[in-house]
Amino acid sequence: MITSDQVREKYLKFFEKRGHKIINPAPLVLENDPTTLFTSSGMQPLVPYLMGEPHNDGKRLVDSQPAIRLQDIDEVGDNRHTTYFKMLGNWSLGDYFKKEQLSWIWEFLTKELRLPKEKLYVSVFEGDGLVPKDLESKRIWLDLGVGENQIFEYGVKKNWWSRSGTPSQMPVGEIGGPDSEIFFDFGDDLKLHENSQWKDEVCHPNCDCGRFLEIGNSVFIQYKKTDMGLEELPQRNVDFGGGLERITAALNNDPDMFKTDIYWPTIEKLEKITGKQYDDQRKNFRIIADHLRASEALIKDGLVPSNKMHGYVLRRLIRRIATKIDDFEKITDNRVIIEELKKFKVSLDKGLKEISKVEKITGKIAFNLYQSYGFPLELTVELFREKGQEVNLEEFRKEFEGHKEKSRSLSSGVFKGGLADHSPEVVKLHTATHLLLASLRKVLGPHVIQKGQNIIKERCRFDFPHTQKLDQVQLKEVEDMVNNVIKRGLPVSYKVMPKDEAIKTGAIHAFNEKYADTVKVYTIGDFSNEFCGGPHVENTKEIGHVTIKKQEKIGSGIIRIYAVLT
Ligand code: SER
Numbered sequence: 001m002i003t004s005d006q007v008r009e010k011y012l013k014f015f016e017k018r019g020h021k022i023i024n025p026a027p028l029v030l031e032n033d034p035t036t037l038f039t040s041s042g043m044q045p046l047v048p049y050l051m052g053e054p055h056n057d058g059k060r061l062v063d064s065q066p067a068i069r070l071q072d073i074d075e076v077g078d079n080r081h082t083t084y085f086k087m088l089g090n091w092s093l094g095d096y097f098k099k100e101q102l103s104w105i106w107e108f109l110t111k112e113l114r115l116p117k118e119k120l121y122v123s124v125f126e127g128d129g130l131v132p133k134d135l136e137s138k139r140i141w142l143d144l145g146v147g148e149n150q151i152f153e154y155g156v157k158k159n160w161w162s163r164s165g166t167p168s169q170m171p172v173g174e175i176g177g178p179d180s181e182i183f184f185d186f187g188d189d190l191k192l193h194e195n196s197q198w199k200d201e202v203c204h205p206n207c208d209c210g211r212f213l214e215i216g217n218s219v220f221i222q223y224k225k226t227d228m229g230l231e232e233l234p235q236r237n238v239d240f241g242g243g244l245e246r247i248t249a250a251l252n253n254d255p256d257m258f259k260t261d262i263y264w265p266t267i268e269k270l271e272k273i274t275g276k277q278y279d280d281q282r283k284n285f286r287i288i289a290d291h292l293r294a295s296e297a298l299i300k301d302g303l304v305p306s307n308k309m310h311g312y313v314l315r316r317l318i319r320r321i322a323t324k325i326d327d328f329e330k331i332t333d334n335r336v337i338i339e340e341l342k343k344f345k346v347s348l349d350k351g352l353k354e355i356s357k358v359e360k361i362t363g364k365i366a367f368n369l370y371q372s373y374g375f376p377l378e379l380t381v382e383l384f385r386e387k388g389q390e391v392n393l394e395e396f397r398k399e400f401e402g403h404k405e406k407s408r409s410l411s412s413g414v415f416k417g418g419l420a421d422h423s424p425e426v427v428k429l430h431t432a433t434h435l436l437l438a439s440l441r442k443v444l445g446p447h448v449i450q451k452g453q454n455i456i457k458e459r460c461r462f463d464f465p466h467t468q469k470l471d472q473v474q475l476k477e478v479e480d481m482v483n484n485v486i487k488r489g490l491p492v493s494y495k496v497m498p499k500d501e502a503i504k505t506g507a508i509h510a511f512n513e514k515y516a517d518t519v520k521v522y523t524i525g526d527f528s529n530e531f532c533g534g535p536h537v538e539n540t541k542e543i544g545h546v547t548i549k550k551q552e553k554i555g556s557g558i559i560r561i562y563a564v565l566t
Contacts, residue, residue, distance in 0.1 A: 004248040004262050007113065008064050008088065014108050015062035015090045018100075023057055025065040028301045029310055037310060037503055038068035042089030043219075043239045044163070048447065049093050050175055050221050050237045059095035064088050064244065066297055070313065073378075076290050077283035079256040080213060083317070084294035086244040088216075094235025101218050101238045102140045102180065109182065109216070115250055119185045121205045121212065122146055125160065125178035126153035130167060130230055131223070134159075137180045158206050161219040161239075170225040172442050175233060179219040181205075182242075183212040184250035192255065215250050216242030258282075263289045266331070273330045284324045288331070291317040295337055305340045312500060316376045319344050323379060347373040355383060363395020367403070370396075377498070401496050428543045428565060429460040431492060431524075431536045432482065436462055436546075436563060437508065438528035439481040443474055449508065451558055459549065459564045466559045469551050479548050489541040490525025494532075497521060507531055 012022050026045035028038050039045065042065035049055040065087045075081035092101065109115045122141050127133030133153070141151050153159075156166040162176025170176060183205040186192065193199060196209035205212045219239040223230040248260040258267055258278075266289040267278050278285055298314045305315035318340045322328060328341045351373030358365055361384045369375040381391050433453055440448045444466055452463035470478065499519050503509065507521045509531035522532045524540060537543060547566045554560045 002113070002251055004244055004260060007248055007251065008086070008244055010112055011088045011108065012062055012064065014112055015060075015104070018060070018104060020060040020062040020090055021057040023061050023063045025063050028066055028068055028298060029303065037070070037313065039065065040067050040069050041065070041163070042067070042087045042241050043091070043221075046091060046093075046239075047175065048445070050091070050233075050239065051224070051445070052094070052234050055093055059093045060091070061093070062090040068294060068298075077286050079210060079258065079286075080246065080249070082245065082257070082290040082294075084290060084297055085246075088240075088242045088244055088247070090238070090240045092238035094237060097236050097238060098137050098180075098218075098220060099140055101240060102137060103144060105182065105216060105218060105240060105242075106144050106146075109247075113247070113251060115184065117145070118150075119187070119250075120146070121150045121152065121183040121185060123152045123154050123159055123181045123183070123205060125180070126155050128156050128167075131160075131178060134178050134180065134220075137178075137220075141180075152205050154206060161217065161221075162225075167223075167225065167230055172225050172227055173445055175221050175224050177220045177222045177237075179217050181214050181218075182216045184215050184246075185212055186253070186255040187211070190255070210255055213246055213250060213255060215246045216240065258286050258289060263293070266292065269331060270325070273327050274325065288321050288324050291321050292332060292337070295321070296332070296334055299334060299336045304336060309499070309503070315340065316378070319348075319374070319376060319379060320382075322348055323383065344374065347375075351375050355380075361389050361391050363392040363397070364399050366391045366396045367399035370400075371403070397497070400498060423457055425457040425565060426455050427535045428537055429455050429563070431540070432486075432543050432546050432563065432565075433460050433462050434522060434524055434528045434530055434532070434536075435482045435485050435540070435543075436460075436478070436561070437464070437530065438524075439478045439485075440464060441508070442481065443477050444470070452560075459562050461560060461562055463554065463558050463560045465557050467557055469553055469559060475548060475551070479546070482546050485524070485527050486540045486543045486545065488525065489539055490527060492522065492524050492536050492538055492540065494520045494522045494536075502531060505529065 016022055026039050030039050030045060042063060043050065046061070055061065066084070067087050068084050070083060072081045073083050076083060109120065110117050124137045124141070125131070125134040138151060142148065159179055159181070160166055160176065161179045162170045162174050164170050164174055167176070188211070190211065192211040193203040193207065193209040198207055198209045201207070203209060203211055217240065221237040221239050222233055224233050245257050245260060245262055248262065249255065249257045252260055257263065267285050270281070270285050270288060271278055274281070295314055295317045298310070303310055303314050305311055305318060307315070318337055322341050322344050325331065329338055332338065351369055354369065354373070361380070366377060366380045369380050370377060377391070377396060384391055433455070437448065437450055448464045448466060450462070451465060454461040497519065502519045502521050505521065507529040519531050521529060522536060523529050543565070545566050546563050549562045549564050551559060551561045
C-alpha cells in the first residue's frame, strides 16, 4: 500500500522531472497578506508571480503547501472535510498551459499512482456571458482517452476559481480563471447517493452525497478583475492544487479520509484511550484528529494560543478538543497543547456545570459563558445544538457590544495611528487615509497594508509595503480614485463586532497590530472596509480634495506617501 508520504514524494519528483523547481512551502501565517488569516492554498503566496513578477526559481514550480481553511470548520466531522490539509501544487507562470497540464496530471494519477481510469471523472467550464466555454480542455480530455460520459460541464459556481469565488464576487485586482477538476468515484455499490439527502436528485461529480471526491483542480489563471470587468493578464498561468489527504483516500479506495495513514494512527489511539469504537464516535474522533493536527502545525509555525487574531484561532481549536475528550494528555505530547488544555479544563468543568443548569440558552447566558469561562461562542452553539437548542446570536452580539461600551475599552488597542488631535483637518485626513489605502490596494495589489500612519493638521503620512515608488501614472490613478470617491459623497459608517467575526468579513487589518477582542469596522460606501478606532467624517464629501504631495522609499520595501487637503 502506498503511503501519503510516498504520494507527496512521487508528485514532487514527477513534476521536477518535467522542469519544475521544488519550492519551500510558505508558513501558515503569511506576512503582509491581510486578505486572509492563514495560507489557504498553494497559489496564495505566489499571487505576485502569477500577476507577472518574475520568480527567482523560474516559470515552473511545484510544492506541497500546508493550508488552513476555517470556512470548513463546521463540516469537520464528515468523511472528507478538515480545517488543515496539505495541498500538492504545480504552477506555470506564463509558461505551459492546458495541454501540458491536463496531460501531466492525468499521467501522474493514472500511471504514476495507478488510479483506475474508469473511476476518474473531470469537469470543464461551460462558459458564461464573459468567458467562453472551455472547449480546449474538453478536447484535451477526450484526446487523453477520457470518455464523453466522464466529462461534465459546470458554470461559474463550480468551474471558476478565484480566492473570492465567481467573477462577480471577485474584488478589483483579484486574479482567477476557469478550471478543470478531477473527481474520484467511490462507486455505486457503496450506495452513498441512495442513502443521502440528495437521493431524489440525479448524482453527478459535484453532488454532495460523497460518492465523488474532488482530488485535484487545474486553474487556468488568465484574468484579473478591474473596474470594467475581467481583463486578460499579461501571461496565461496554470495553478494546480490537489489535497494530499483526498488523493490518498482515493488510493485507499475508501471515501473516509480518516482511514488514511494520515489520521488513522490518531483514531486508533483515541479508541484505545477512550475504550470507544470509531464507528460509534466518528464525528468526535474526526474533529479531534483534525484539530489536533491543525494545532500541532500552527504551533510548529510559531503560534501560541492567545486572545488575539491567529492565536485565538489556535485557542479555539484546542478548546474544542477539550470538550470532546477527558484524557487529552494521552493523545499528544505537545506541551503547548497540553498546557492550554489544562488551563481550560478548570473553566470548562465549571462552565459545563453551569450549562447543565441552563434550561433555555439565551444570548446573555452565552455571553456570560464566554466572559466568565472562556467558552468561544461556537463552542456554546455546538454544545446547545446537541441539546436541540439554538443560541440567539443577535442577542449575544448586543450583550457583547453593550458590555464593551460600558467598560469603555472598545477597540482601545486598535488605533495607534499617531493622531495629533481630533481637529476637523485631522479627522478629514484620517478618513482620507482609508481611501488612500483602499485605492493603493486596487492599483498596486492586496499586498498593500498600513505599516504606519502619522497625521497632523497640515498633512498625513502613510507607510506601506511595496518594492518601488509609484510611477506617475499609478500616482495619478490613486489620487484620482481617492478624489472620485470623495466626490461621490459616500457615507462613512461603522459596526462593532467580535474580532474574529470582523476578520471573516474580509475587512482590511494589519497583522502586527494588537487588536482588542471587539473591534470597529469602518465602511466607506462600497469602496473601503477596514478595522479602525479613529475619528472619521460622516460623509466623504466633507473631506474636500486630496493631493499626494510626495513619496519616498524608506528602508527596504516600504514606501511613504505624504498627502494634504487642498
Ligand atoms: N487554487 C486552486 C485551489 O485552491 C488550485 O490550486 O483549489
